[in-house]
Each structure stands twice: as C-alpha cells, then as structure tokens.
Amino acid sequence: MAEKKVRVGLIGLGSISYAHEAGYSEMGEVCEIVALCDINEEEINNRIGMYEGAKGYAHYHDLLANSQVDMVDITVPHVLHYEIAKAALNQGKHVLVEKPITVKSEQGEELIALAEQKGLKFSVAENTHFVTAYLKAEEILKQGILGDIWTVRTLIAGSEVYRIKDPNLWHGKAPFGGVILDSSVHNFYLFKWLFGGVRDVLGFASKLVPEGEVEDNGLILGHLSNGAEFQLNTSCTFEIPWIERVEIYGSKGGMIIDQLANPVVKYYLGSGDIDGTVVEGVPFDPMAWKFNSMIAEVRDFVMAVIEDRPPRVDSADALYALKAVEAVEKSIKLKRVVTL
Ligand SMILES: NC(=O)c1ccc[n+]([C@@H]2O[C@H](COP(=O)([O-])OP(=O)(O)OC[C@H]3O[C@@H](n4cnc5c(N)ncnc54)[C@H](O)[C@@H]3O)[C@@H](O)[C@H]2O)c1
Structure with a gap:
C-alpha cells in the first residue's frame, strides 16, 4: 500500500469521465478523488456527494491552484486538452489526458517536453x-x-x-x-x-x-x-x-x-x-470491453505515479498517432x- 494516497482532480465530467471515475473508485486503497471541475455546475453537484471532503470548481484554474491535488485527469473536448494540460503541468500536477493528446502535434510536443522538464508523469488515456x-x-x-x-x-x-x-x-x-x-x-x-x-x-x-x-x-x-x-x-x-x-x-x-x-x-x-x-x-x-480497458489505463497511471515509473502508454506514441x-x-x- 502507498504511504500517501494519490489525490486526484477530475477536469471534465462528461460521458467518458464515468469510466475514469470508476477506475479511481476501484483503487480506493491507493488514490482518492479530492476535486472535480466542469463548466456545467449541475454535473459537479450530481457527483461531488460521492467524495467526502472533495471540492467542486467551475474553472480549472481554481482546481489547479488547490495544493491538495497531486494529479489531474482531463476529459474535456479535444481542443481544450493542450491549454488545460499545460496549465496543470505548470502547476506541478501529474497529467492523464484523454486522446487525442492535443489537436496539433506541435502542442503535443510542447507538453511532452514540459512534463520532462518538470519531472512529472504525463500520459494519454489511450485505452487501446x-x-x-x-x-x-x-x-x-x-x-x-x-x-x-x-x-x-x-x-x-x-x-x-x-x-x-x-x-x-x-x-x-x-x-x-x-x-x-x-x-x-x-x-x-x-x-x-x-x-x-x-x-x-x-x-x-x-x-x-x-x-x-x-x-x-x-x-x-x-x-x-x-x-x-x-x-x-x-x-x-x-x-x-x-x-x-x-x-x-x-x-x-x-x-x-x-x-x-x-x-x-x-x-x-x-x-x-x-x-x-x-x-x-x-x-x-x-458492453464492457472498452470500459474495462479504461479502468486498466487509469490503474496503470496511478501506479506509475506511486511507483515512479513510466506509464505504459508513452505519450510519444500518442503523439505519433x-x-x-x-x-x-x-x-x-x-x-x-x-x-x-
Ligand atoms: N478513449 C476513448 O475511447 C474515448 C471515448 C470517448 C471520449 N474520449 C475523449 O474524451 C474527451 C471527452 O469526451 P466526452 O465524450 O466525455 O465529451 P462530453 O462532451 O460528454 O464531456 C466533456 C465535458 O467537459 C466539460 N467541459 C467543457 N469545457 C470545459 C472546461 N473549460 N473546463 C471544465 N470542463 C469543461 C463539459 O461540460 C462536459 O461535461 C474527448 O477528448 C474525447 O476524444 C475518448
């Protein structure tokens, strides 16, 4: 068991976030969801009650300012991946972002270099x-x-x-x-x-x-x-x-x-x-093969943070795609x- 649980912030509470959330929930012994963010406050209100003490945010900058958050899981529309992942890495958070890594390859290259420079884990939720x-x-x-x-x-x-x-x-x-x-x-x-x-x-x-x-x-x-x-x-x-x-x-x-x-x-x-x-x-x-693969990808990323090893999905391969x-x-x- 990890000495300290990995504290997770979810950014984006739409359809695919439920699979990610299930992954973290299955790993309650090593991680916990401490913050949720969506521009749609109804989504926050619907889900925040499941996580004792968790904070809800309508803007991702406010979630990123929360020093209790160790890693963020970004499941927003593609065009926002770059902006939010960059801000998160700059705030010292490990980042798991949904695919595609970004919408322009130069942006993906920049994020990979930034994560490397900051010594943070950065991977793409490539469930494949x-x-x-x-x-x-x-x-x-x-x-x-x-x-x-x-x-x-x-x-x-x-x-x-x-x-x-x-x-x-x-x-x-x-x-x-x-x-x-x-x-x-x-x-x-x-x-x-x-x-x-x-x-x-x-x-x-x-x-x-x-x-x-x-x-x-x-x-x-x-x-x-x-x-x-x-x-x-x-x-x-x-x-x-x-x-x-x-x-x-x-x-x-x-x-x-x-x-x-x-x-x-x-x-x-x-x-x-x-x-x-x-x-x-x-x-x-x-019904479940894809959902199960997403749970496994979340597990791998959390364990990569805990064990300080590379996640199985190399962000360079997601950039290649x-x-x-x-x-x-x-x-x-x-x-x-x-x-x-
Ligand atoms: N791996 C897969 O097979 C798979 C499957 C589906 C979706 N995805 C990816 O997941 C991402 C999200 O897709 P989805 O289907 O869940 O979309 P969705 O529209 O259902 O959910 C997106 C959520 O992001 C929120 N959002 C929008 N702008 C935001 C902002 N600035 N800050 C915080 N929250 C914001 C929306 O309110 C919404 O709740 C996409 O990039 C998509 O490609 C991957």
Missing part, C-alpha cells in the same frame, strides 16, 4: 493498450505464429449521429475535428505499438449527416513501416454497438479480432484450417499519398 484482445494479439505476433505480416485491415465505428445533430454538443463541429481525428488515433496508436508505425497514407473523407460540419466517415489506405498494406475504416454513422475489428494477415496465417463476434479473437493457419484456433482469455463483452492523423488530413487536402 489495455484492450485484452490486443494484448493477446501482441503475444501471438511476438511468437511469429502468423509469419511475416503482409496485410492489416481495421474498422472502428459506431453511432454519434444523435450527438452530431444536437446543436448544443461539440461533436461534429468544425473546431473539434471529425471522426478521423476522434477515432483513427486509436488505430494509428495500435499500428505503432504492434507494427512499428506507418510509412505512408492516402485518405478519403465523407460527411453523411447534414447537420455535421466535419467528416463523419473516413477511409485510409497505406503501408505500415514493414511495407505491409493497411486499410483503416472509421465511421460515426454505423447504427450498431461500438465496434473495433482488426484483421491481420501474414505469410503463415491470419487473425481476426472483432469485439462484436463471439469468440472475439480467432486465428487460422492456412486455407484448410476451417475451424481455426480460438484465443482463450478474451471475454465476449460488447496524432502525426499520422495530420498526414491523413494533408493527404485528403492534397488528394495524394503522403509519406510520414
């Missing part, structure tokens, strides 16, 4: 690294079961249509970016982690929901660092439960990961391997392949 199916995939790839990797296809999709149509919400509004920034950072992070990154990209974007100001569908083609082809589809207009599907094909076999399939992970060794091999230890749980998105945005604008 805590998804059981991807951890199993990493093991299988390391064992070389699939041979040399030749082709990778990913799909990350769900529906945000009701949020895009709501004029009071930020989703689908131009300053915040579209689905490519919002979702494909997860896939580019995965590509960096499992395959070393991407070499080039060709992007296409479309907007199907008239009320939206930015793309709600993206198709990205390109090559991974080892020369393998990849195809990445991302959408927030699919009227299905949120899905992440990854197909990896190599010289010896192929593996399919699909959070809406049961079993979730299966690999096949050759065209005659009709039955394939089910990868055990990956529960079929379309953002740089890949910027290459895609450039490709869409120039209508040509862009090399990273």
Whole structure:
C-alpha cells in the first residue's frame, strides 16, 4: 500500500469521465478523488456527494491552484486538452489526458517536453493498450505464429449521429475535428505499438449527416513501416454497438479480432484450417470491453505515479498517432499519398 494516497482532480465530467471515475473508485486503497471541475455546475453537484471532503470548481484554474491535488485527469473536448494540460503541468500536477493528446502535434510536443522538464508523469488515456484482445494479439505476433505480416485491415465505428445533430454538443463541429481525428488515433496508436508505425497514407473523407460540419466517415489506405498494406475504416454513422475489428494477415496465417463476434479473437493457419484456433482469455463483452480497458489505463497511471515509473502508454506514441492523423488530413487536402 502507498504511504500517501494519490489525490486526484477530475477536469471534465462528461460521458467518458464515468469510466475514469470508476477506475479511481476501484483503487480506493491507493488514490482518492479530492476535486472535480466542469463548466456545467449541475454535473459537479450530481457527483461531488460521492467524495467526502472533495471540492467542486467551475474553472480549472481554481482546481489547479488547490495544493491538495497531486494529479489531474482531463476529459474535456479535444481542443481544450493542450491549454488545460499545460496549465496543470505548470502547476506541478501529474497529467492523464484523454486522446487525442492535443489537436496539433506541435502542442503535443510542447507538453511532452514540459512534463520532462518538470519531472512529472504525463500520459494519454489511450485505452487501446489495455484492450485484452490486443494484448493477446501482441503475444501471438511476438511468437511469429502468423509469419511475416503482409496485410492489416481495421474498422472502428459506431453511432454519434444523435450527438452530431444536437446543436448544443461539440461533436461534429468544425473546431473539434471529425471522426478521423476522434477515432483513427486509436488505430494509428495500435499500428505503432504492434507494427512499428506507418510509412505512408492516402485518405478519403465523407460527411453523411447534414447537420455535421466535419467528416463523419473516413477511409485510409497505406503501408505500415514493414511495407505491409493497411486499410483503416472509421465511421460515426454505423447504427450498431461500438465496434473495433482488426484483421491481420501474414505469410503463415491470419487473425481476426472483432469485439462484436463471439469468440472475439480467432486465428487460422492456412486455407484448410476451417475451424481455426480460438484465443482463450478474451471475454465476449460488447458492453464492457472498452470500459474495462479504461479502468486498466487509469490503474496503470496511478501506479506509475506511486511507483515512479513510466506509464505504459508513452505519450510519444500518442503523439505519433496524432502525426499520422495530420498526414491523413494533408493527404485528403492534397488528394495524394503522403509519406510520414
Ligand atoms: N478513449 C476513448 O475511447 C474515448 C471515448 C470517448 C471520449 N474520449 C475523449 O474524451 C474527451 C471527452 O469526451 P466526452 O465524450 O466525455 O465529451 P462530453 O462532451 O460528454 O464531456 C466533456 C465535458 O467537459 C466539460 N467541459 C467543457 N469545457 C470545459 C472546461 N473549460 N473546463 C471544465 N470542463 C469543461 C463539459 O461540460 C462536459 O461535461 C474527448 O477528448 C474525447 O476524444 C475518448
């Protein structure tokens, strides 16, 4: 047990903050939520009663001025990540910020350098690294079961249509970016982690929901660092439960990961391997797989602060994912392949 509990301030009390909050609540023996901030005071009032002695703030500057706070967890709209994370690091707080790290890569670079200079932990809540199916995939790839990797296809999709149509919400509004920034950072992070990154990209974007100001569908083609082809589809207009599907094909076999399939992970060794091999230890749980990965990411960050070790998600890899998105945005604008 830690000598002193890590004291956490939550900044942003919207939808994803509930998963983060659950992570801290499960770790009551080593951390405690001592401060909450949101511009919507109703959110503060709804939740503050759960934390004895916790303070509520309508402005993040006031939360950051609270010397009782050791770390902040930032779950506000993307465009505010940079400003709030920078202010927090300057106040000497460890920072866990939701993805994308920032909306411009120069801002992400600045935050990484600032955290380094201040000797503070700074990581991005990239839950991808805590998804059981991807951890199993990493093991299988390391064992070389699939041979040399030749082709990778990913799909990350769900529906945000009701949020895009709501004029009071930020989703689908131009300053915040579209689905490519919002979702494909997860896939580019995965590509960096499992395959070393991407070499080039060709992007296409479309907007199907008239009320939206930015793309709600993206198709990205390109090559991974080892020369393998990849195809990445991302959408927030699919009227299905949120899905992440990854197909990896190599010289010896192929593996399919699909959070809406049961079993979730299966690999096949050759065209005659009709039955394939089910990868055990990956529960079929379309409702909770993502939530559980977020709880694990929060746990890892708190333990990194306590143990004074790097968090599992290196913020440089989250920055890499953002740089890949910027290459895609450039490709869409120039209508040509862009090399990273
Ligand atoms: N890792 C994932 O899979 C995942 C999933 C969903 C969202 N996210 C990320 O989490 C972030 C938040 O998304 P969300 O869906 O929870 O959004 P949301 O709109 O539901 O919540 C955002 C909250 O921030 C508050 N807020 C806005 N400006 C603020 C300010 N200046 N100070 C304090 N609070 C402020 C809003 O009032 C709101 O309560 C986004 O960056 C998003 O990309 C990540």
